Amino acid sequence: MSSTTTQRTALYDEHLRLGARMVPFGGFEMPVQYAGILKEHEAVRKRAGLFDLSHMGQFLLEGPDVAAWADRLTINAVSTMKPFQARYNIFCNEHGGAHDDVIFYRLADRFLLVVNAGNAQKMWGHVTAHLPNSGVTATNLHGARALIAIQGPQSLAMLAPHVDIAPADMKYYFCAEGHVDGVPALIARTGYTGEDGFELFVDGAHAAHVWRRLLADHAADGLEPCGLGARDVLRLEAGMPLYGHELTEEITPVQAGLTWALKLAKPEFLGRAALEQQLQADLYPRIVGLIMRGRAPARQGYPVFSGERQVGRICSGSPAPAVGNRSIATALVSKECAPLGSLLTVDIRGSRHEADVVALPFYKRTQ
Amino acid sequence: MAQPEHLLYTKEHEWVKLDGDIATIGITDHAQHSLGDIVYVELPKVGRHIEQFANIGVVESVKAVSDLFTPVSGEVTEVNAELDADPAAVNRDAYGAGWFIKVKMSDPAEQKKLLSAAEYERLNAE
Numbered sequence: 046m047s048s049t050t051t052q053r054t055a056l057y058d059e060h061l062r063l064g065a066r067m068v069p070f071g072g073f074e075m076p077v078q079y080a081g082i083l084k085e086h087e088a089v090r091k092r093a094g095l096f097d098l099s100h101m102g103q104f105l106l107e108g109p110d111v112a113a114w115a116d117r118l119t120i121n122a123v124s125t126m127k128p129f130q131a132r133y134n135i136f137c138n139e140h141g142g143a144h145d146d147v148i149f150y151r152l153a154d155r156f157l158l159v160v161n162a163g164n165a166q167k168m169w170g171h172v173t174a175h176l177p178n179s180g181v182t183a184t185n186l187h188g189a190r191a192l193i194a195i196q197g198p199q200s201l202a203m204l205a206p207h208v209d210i211a212p213a214d215m216k217y218y219f220c221a222e223g224h225v226d227g228v229p230a231l232i233a234r235t236g237y238t239g240e241d242g243f244e245l246f247v248d249g250a251h252a253a254h255v256w257r258r259l260l261a262d263h264a265a266d267g268l269e270p271c272g273l274g275a276r277d278v279l280r281l282e283a284g285m286p287l288y289g290h291e292l293t294e295e296i297t298p299v300q301a302g303l304t305w306a307l308k309l310a311k312p313e314f315l316g317r318a319a320l321e322q323q324l325q326a327d328l329y330p331r332i333v334g335l336i337m338r339g340r341a342p343a344r345q346g347y348p349v350f351s352g353e354r355q356v357g358r359i360c361s362g363s364p365a366p367a368v369g370n371r372s373i374a375t376a377l378v379s380k381e382c383a384p385l386g387s388l389l390t391v392d393i394r395g396s397r398h399e400a401d402v403v404a405l406p407f408y409k410r411t412q
Numbered sequence: 413m414a415q416p417e418h419l420l421y422t423k424e425h426e427w428v429k430l431d432g433d434i435a436t437i438g439i440t441d442h443a444q445h446s447l448g449d450i451v452y453v454e455l456p457k458v459g460r461h462i463e464q465f466a467n468i469g470v471v472e473s474v475k476a477v478s479d480l481f482t483p484v485s486g487e488v489t490e491v492n493a494e495l496d497a498d499p500a501a502v503n504r505d506a507y508g509a510g511w512f513i514k515v516k517m518s519d520p521a522e523q524k525k526l527l528s529a530a531e532y533e534r535l536n537a538e
Contacts, residue, residue, distance in 0.1 A: 066448075082474040083449045274448070274475050340452055340496065342472055364451040364474060372452075394454070394470070 054099035055191045055249035059256050063270050071162025073100035073188075076272040085275035086366050089238050093197030094271035095259055098244070099252065102165030103186040104172060107155040110180030115149065115156070117314050118175055120298055121306045126151040131218045131235050133306055136171065137316030141297040141323060144171055146288055150220050150233060157231065157246070159192075161288045191252035195259060195268070196242030196279075198410070203263045204243050207255075208232055212243060226258045237276065239283025240410055281375070282367045284334065284406025290345060290361040291332050291375055299323050300377065301332045302405065330357060330379050333387075334407060335400040337372035340364075341393050343400065348392040349376045356382045359391060367408040374400070415440065416507055420483065420523055421532035422465070427507065428483040430523065435484045438511040439471060439502065442536055447473040450502045453495050455480075455513055460488045462515065464522050469512075471502070482515065484522050490514040 052073045060067060065076035076097065078085065088094045106115070115123040121134040130151050136144040145164040150157040160168040165187050172183050195204055205212055210223035210232060220233035228251040236242035247255055260268060277287065286292045291301045298307055299320050309321055323329050337343055343362035348355050357378030365373040374391070382389060385404055390397040419427045425443035429436040444450060452472040462468050462482045469480040491513050495501060502510035527535065 077475070078448055081449050278474060341454065342452055342477075344477060 052100075052188055054097055054188075055252040056097045056099060056193075056256055059253055060097065060270075065270070065272060068273075070273055071100045071165070073162060075100055076270070078272040078274045079270045082272070082274040082278060083366060085269050085271040086278050088267060088269035089197045089240055089271060089275065089279055090367055091198070092267035092269075093195055093200040093203055093242075093263070094238075094269050094275065095256065096194040096196065096271050096276060097191075097252075097256070098194050099188075099191040099249070100162040101192055102160035102162060102168060103190050103192070103246070104158040104160065104169065105155060105184040105186060106158055106172075106181060107184070108179075108181040110177065111156050112151075114175075114177060114181045115158075116311055118171075119147075119149075119314060120308065120316065120320065122308045122311065123149055123151075123156075128153060129220050131220055131233055133218075135292070135298045135303065135306060136168070137298065137314075137320065138294060139316055139319065141299065141316045141319035142294040143288065143292040143296065143298060143301075144168065144294065146286060146292055146298075146303075148235060150231065152220075152222070152231070164288060189249055191247050191249045193245045193247065193252060193256055193259075194236055194242060195245070196236045196238040196271075197240050199266065199268075200240070200242045203259070203266065203268055207258065207262070217241075225255050228255055230255075237283075237285055238279040239285070239406065239408055240279075277361075278363050278365065281361050281363050281373065282365050282406070282408035284408075286332075287361060291377075296332070296360075296377060297323060297329075300329050328380060330377050331383050332360060332375050332377055332405075333383050334403045334405040335359075335374040335376055335389065335391070336368070336403050336407070337374065337391065338399040338401065340372060341398050342372045343374040343376075343391045343393065343398070349378055349382075349400075350390045350392065350397065351378075351382045351387070356389065365407060373407050375405075378402075415529040415532050417529045419507070419529065420526035421529065422481060422483045422526060423535060424465075424479075424481045426481060426483050428523075428526065430517075433486075433517045433520065434489065435486065435515045435517050436511050437483060437513050437515060438506060439480070440532070441506045443471075443478075444503050444506045444510070447471060447476065447478060449474050450499045453480075453499050453502070453512065455491050455495075456488050458488050458491055461518075462486065462488060464519075464525070480512070482513075483526055484515055484517050485519055486515040486517040488513050489516050 362374035
């Protein structure tokens with residue numbers, strides 16, 4: 046984060062009013078928790094939670110050549126996206142490492158690109174440095190446009206009376222332009238929790254209105270404001286990567302197990318040669334899921350061993366309420382330690398704790 | 413909130429209850445509140461000798477690992493085994509069911525280096 050001042054989202058005053066604990070994250074003062082991470086986690090898994098994600102970077106991409114241009118900078122396909130479709134994608138460097146993982150939203154005549162908050166400045170530089178002389182223009186909406194997410198099995202029922210579109214008819218990873226509580230909004234069926242849910246892009250000036258109406262109407266049904274702490278546990282349980290943990294400038298999408306998003310049928314894109322070579326040689330260290338046999342949480346950076354040999358490091362770790370309260374983690378380990386069922390140990394403050402390699406995701410929703 | 417008057421405190425947010433030469437040790441309500449949901453505690457084993465203000469274990473919330481320091485020197489005589497299965501007891505009842513260890517004190521004079529309830533409260537108000 047090169048920004049020297051910490052910004053506030055349009056919902057800053059709402060967070061303070063709700064008693065949130067605020068922390069600096071991605072250049073913004075963000076709520077890490079309100080009532081408590083475990084209570085918020087439970088709300089999202091059983092009912093619904095409301096998140097302020099206005100710190101995320103939002104770039105508008107316009108012009109006739111956006112799709113073809115974006116296809117040369119990313120690993121997934123942009124040109125094949127249908128209008129009002131959303132798609133996960135990754136910008137890589139020439140070595141195949143990840144600049145950022147992002148979501149493209151294809152609108153009627155342009156694209157919205159949502160990037161990680163902590164990468165927003167880097168990504169704005171990357172995007173603008175690669176702009177052609179004509180055919181693509183980029184507008185940085187970071188900080189001006191708000192993003193509110195409602196996530197959880199009851200999010201559809203809670204959101205429906207507030208919008209003038211039919212959210213029940215919207216497919217997962219699609220979006221629509223409409224209104225939320227009378228406010229113009231892009232409404233997308235996307236999220237980062239492993240539950241059904243919607244993300245609402247509204248102008249910052251209208252964000253507090255939408256936030257308050259949703260909470261006022263549904264707090265009695267169990268809608269909880271949720272902070273970044275709960276969001277991190279939810280995404281880890283759902284096996285979703287977090288930039289800076291499972292993906293970095295050094296850790297490639299192939300290593301992170303995201304080859305489903307890698308479209309090698311595209312003739313040329315940044316990082317393609319390195320990724321194809323890595324995939325074919327198949328010798329690379331890779332991200333695995335771990336469940337600790339004991340209760341001690343494994344945390345980012347802890348060394349991972351097979352016998353007496355260090356074979357990797359923890360990328361993310363957390364107690365997981367949706368995985369029987371077990372201590373779960375992701376680790377980047379050498380290939381021979383990656384098969385499911387492998388027994389590894391994690392060095393926690395100088396003592397070894399056993400962990401089993403398990404399939405990702407740790408948690409999959411049933412409804 | 414007001415701190416229990418009959419306890420002594422450290423700057424690092426531990427409390428200690430003195431009963432003869434046995435000290436019961438835990439973390440304060442202020443500490444459990446700022447840590448958030450406590451999910452794991454790692455405590456010294458019974459029989460271990462510990463030195464005043466030394467790091468003797470950790471308290472972990474969902475997101476963070478915090479060091480635990482002992483307010484007094486002595487030998488650990490008892491460990492609250494209930495916290496293994498129910499670390500949230502520290503959140504619910506920091507001065508009661510959420511106690512951590514009991515120590516047979518080796519130097520009662522050490523308590524002069526600890527804070528009174530009023531002093532601890534002043535520290536938190538700063």
